[in-house]
């Protein structure tokens with residue numbers, strides 16, 4: 608197989624997205640030193656509307672539609688995404704060509720005055736606009752307040768430093784990639800804050816009619832990560848996963864056994880259904896679907912129905 612002449616990578620323009628695009632660019636340059644590889648930076652709707660909570664403006668698809676338009680038009684060949692931001696169902700004509708090895712999947716506790724959630728005095732304000740993080744904080748630390756916090760990673764840190772919040776919760780992966788790991792006071796274990804489906808992994812998207820790209824990207828694909836993320840996404844798909852639903856999912860593989868954990872909660876954290884399931888990685892889709900069914904029969908179906916009802 609001859610190496611590609613040119614690859615154009617579409618990326619959002621936030622620093623984290625650009626870091627991720629450059630990371631993939633460098634990996635591809637190592638593999639294909641003769642290839643011209645460029646990055647096309649784009650501002651998406653999700654980046655422009657910063658004052659409204661994500662769950663109210665239509666969620667994940669918003670950050671990737673413009674990038675898909677560039678793939679459609681042939682202005683770019685591939686798009687690099689955080690898997691966390693990729694909708695559970697790919698739009699027709701598009702596919703994930705590769706999923707890269709997972710960076711730290713955990714949520715991180717960031718504060719200038721406290722070392723952990725446990726240390727925060729009653730009434731402290733915790734910043735996050737993720738329903739998943741909010742519901743878990745409210746369920747486990749009902750004496751704390753949760754207030755919305757949007758913007759890119761740097762904006763959120765600035766808002767913390769301006770003392771609007773006692774602490775904020777961010778993905779460890781984003782902080783590490785931006786060399787901001789020194790801001791992490793503690794990592795939240797999956798028991799304390801189960802990560803978002805796909806958190807820490809990157810996905811490389813292309814058009815379905817470009818199979819040559821899948822072959823070129825194959826060395827960047829990390830099978831174990833992909834198997835875990837596929838189990839998480841299968842669960843989320845059955846639960847109607849989107850930013851509107853407070854849910855988390857996290858899979859790990861150890862000694863050829865895949866363990867998937869998941870939860871669904873009410874936004875106020877008063878009801879939380881959590882469970883786990885394990886099996887062979889080959890059965891990942893079924894493990895995901897089965898865990899979703901188990902959560903539903905334990906009461907997640909009622910939570911989901913109530914969320915649907917309130918949704919306009």
Ligand SMILES: NCc1[nH]cc(CCC(=O)O)c1CC(=O)O
Nearest residue numbers: 689691777778780781806807808
């Ligand atoms: N919601 C934005 C977003 N999308 C991916 C990451 C972190 C990187 C990753 O999960 O790979 C973040 C920032 C955050 O949640 O703190």
